[in-house]
Amino acid sequence: MFQLSKVAIVILNWNGRKYLEKFLPSVLATQYNNFEVYVADNGSTDDSLLYLKENYPTIQVITFSVNLGFAKGYNEALKKVDSEFYVLLNSDVEVTPDWLQPMVDLLNSSSNIAACQPKILSYNNKSMFEYAGAAGGWIDKFGYPFAKGRVFDICEEDGGQYDQQEPIFWASGASLFIRSSVFHEMKGFDEYFFAHQEEIDLCWRIQLAGYDIYSCPSSIVYHVGGGTLPKGNSLKTYLNFRNNQIMLYKNLPVLKKLWVIPLRIMLDAISAWKGLLTGDAGYFIAILRAHFAFLKWWLLYQNKSIFPATRKGNLEGLLNKNMVWQHFALKKKTFEEIVRKTS
Numbered sequence: 313m314f315q316l317s318k319v320a321i322v323i324l325n326w327n328g329r330k331y332l333e334k335f336l337p338s339v340l341a342t343q344y345n346n347f348e349v350y351v352a353d354n355g356s357t358d359d360s361l362l363y364l365k366e367n368y369p370t371i372q373v374i375t376f377s378v379n380l381g382f383a384k385g386y387n388e389a390l391k392k393v394d395s396e397f398y399v400l401l402n403s404d405v406e407v408t409p410d411w412l413q414p415m416v417d418l419l420n421s422s423s424n425i426a427a428c429q430p431k432i433l434s435y436n437n438k439s440m441f442e443y444a445g446a447a448g449g450w451i452d453k454f455g456y457p458f459a460k461g462r463v464f465d466i467c468e469e470d471g472g473q474y475d476q477q478e479p480i481f482w483a484s485g486a487s488l489f490i491r492s493s494v495f496h497e498m499k500g501f502d503e504y505f506f507a508h509q510e511e512i513d514l515c516w517r518i519q520l521a522g523y524d525i526y527s528c529p530s531s532i533v534y535h536v537g538g539g540t541l542p543k544g545n546s547l548k549t550y551l552n553f554r555n556n557q558i559m560l561y562k563n564l565p566v567l568k569k570l571w572v573i574p575l576r577i578m579l580d581a582i583s584a585w586k587g588l589l590t591g592d593a594g595y596f597i598a599i600l601r602a603h604f605a606f607l608k609w610w611l612l613y614q615n616k617s618i619f620p621a622t623r624k625g626n627l628e629g630l631l632n633k634n635m636v637w638q639h640f641a642l643k644k645k646t647f648e649e650i651v652r653k654t655s
Contacts, residue, residue, distance in 0.1 A: 316346040317416050320395035320492075323403050324385050326354040329363050331403040331536070336368065339401070344412040348372065352389035355379040382485065383501035383510040390495060398495060400488040402444075404536035406435055407487075414530040415489040418477065426523035427490040427515065429483035430531035433470055441467045442535040445484025447474035448527030449512065450651070452635040454576045455560045457482065457512055460527065460647045464639055468646055475529045481629025483525050485511035487533050494523060502618045504558070504609065508551040513559045517618070520563065522625040546598045553580060553602035558609055562619050577603060579636055 321339060325332060332351070339349055349371050353361055355378040364373055374389045386400055397419065399412070411430055419425050429449075434442040441447060441461030446468075448460045460474040461467060483489070488511055498517050501510040515525050560573055580599055587595035609617070631651060644650045 316344070317397055317420060318395045319344065319347040319397045319399060319412060319416065320350060320393045321347055321399045321401055322350045322352060322386070322389055322393060323401050324352050324354060324382060324389065325356060325360055325403050326379055326385075327356045327358045327360065328403040329356075329358050329360040332360060332363060333367075335404065335406050336371075338406045338408075340368075341409055342407060342412055343409045344416070347412060348395070350374060350389070350393055352376070352385060354381075354385045381503070381506035383505045383507065384503040387500040387503060390492070390500065393492075395492055398488075398490050398492050400485060400490070402486045402535065404435070405487055406534040408532050411531045411533055415528045418526060418528050419489070419491060422524070424522075424524050425526050426494040426518050427483050427488060428526040428528045429480075429489065430487055430533050431470070431474070431527075431529040432484055432486060432533055432535050434467070435534040435536045438534055439469055441470055442486075442537055443467060444486040444535055444537055447529055448478075448480035448629070449482035449484060449515070450629040450631055450647070451481045451512065452631040452633060454572060454579065454634055454636075455556050456635040457509070457556075458631075458635060458647065458650075459484075463635070463645060463647060463650065466645050473648065474527070477526060477528055477530070479524050479628035480527050481519070481525065481627065482512040482515035483527075486535050486537075489528070494518060494521075497521070498621075499618050502558075502562075504613065504617045505555045506551060508548065509555040509559060513555070513562065516559065516563045516627075517620045519625045519627050520620040520623050522622070524628065546594045549595055549598035550602050550605070553599050554605045554609075557602070557606035558617065561606075561610065562617060565623070 351364060351371055352374040355376050364371055374392055415428050418428050429445055431447050432442045432445045434440045443462055446459035446461030449457060451457050502513055561569060564572055584596045584599035638644050638650045
């Protein structure tokens with residue numbers, strides 16, 4: 313008898329009771345006959361746990377006494393979850409009823425596809441792509457992440473222009489569908505990251521190990537975004553810039569590190585000074601702190617990070633151009649303009 317692949321939907325929660333109340337009903341209404349829902353609570357101090365106990369007693373809850381961050385929180389939670397596939401789902405995501413089946417079918421179509429993401433649209437404007445992943449993540453040669461449907465802070469309207477199911481560089485941590493075997497083979501997320509860009513680092517290592525990452529636009533979800541650390545938050549800026557430097561150092565070949573990282577630091581410095589001169593001192597300080605933190609990691613804490621185990625895979629979704637130049641100098645606003653018309 314045919315057995316449907318088992319899927320575990322794992323929601324990492326931190327003081328997100330309002331999101332659990334709003335979005336858990338859509339998750340539980342998923343039209344797929346072999347899935348379980350877990351909530352991993354990251355030391356919440358609100359009434360999230362009481363709400364789950366009173367309203368969803370059948371949902372499996374994993375609790376931590378402190379906030380472990382996105383990376384370690386998921387690493388620890390997924391040690392306790394037995395399933396063929398994991399979906400790492402943000403608590404502020406509304407899913408559509410048939411969102412799971414296309415992603416299951418995609419990974420079952422090839423054992424070499426390790427992970428994928430759905431099309432991620434904005435919950436507050438459902439015709440627009442959402443910042444955190446849009447229709448699939450790419451990266452440029454200096455480590456700037458962008459996505460099909462999102463370039464820097466500009467999100468496009470979804471008109472079906474990115475409905476191709478195809479390889480990408482990274483799949484968004486807001487809704488990451490991944491083989492459990494590959495997640496554990498890669499040793500999970502790099503816990504030193506704490507939060508932000510850990511999924512890009514993981515997908516980079518997955519590709520270097522010879523697997524593929526895909527977009528799956530026939531699956532659709534709606535993301536609120538910024539629920540934990542809103543845009544403009546200094547901690548978010550700090551973690552993004554620090555983690556990006558660490559990610560480049562870990563995953564780039566030795567010769568590329570020698571010129572890519574110094575140039576990236578220079579570009580970051582220009583961005584920091586621009587922030588300061590326009591009155592955003594917090595942005596300037598966050599980037600300065602991030603650069604010193606990267607140096608500290610390089611000198612003292614490299615052994616706490618996960619480096620690629622192999623380098624046998626080809627990288628898909630890598631733009632061999634400078635996104636800063638393409639976007640700010642050449643005024644190209646969309647993925648189509650930057651990638652399709654310049655490739």
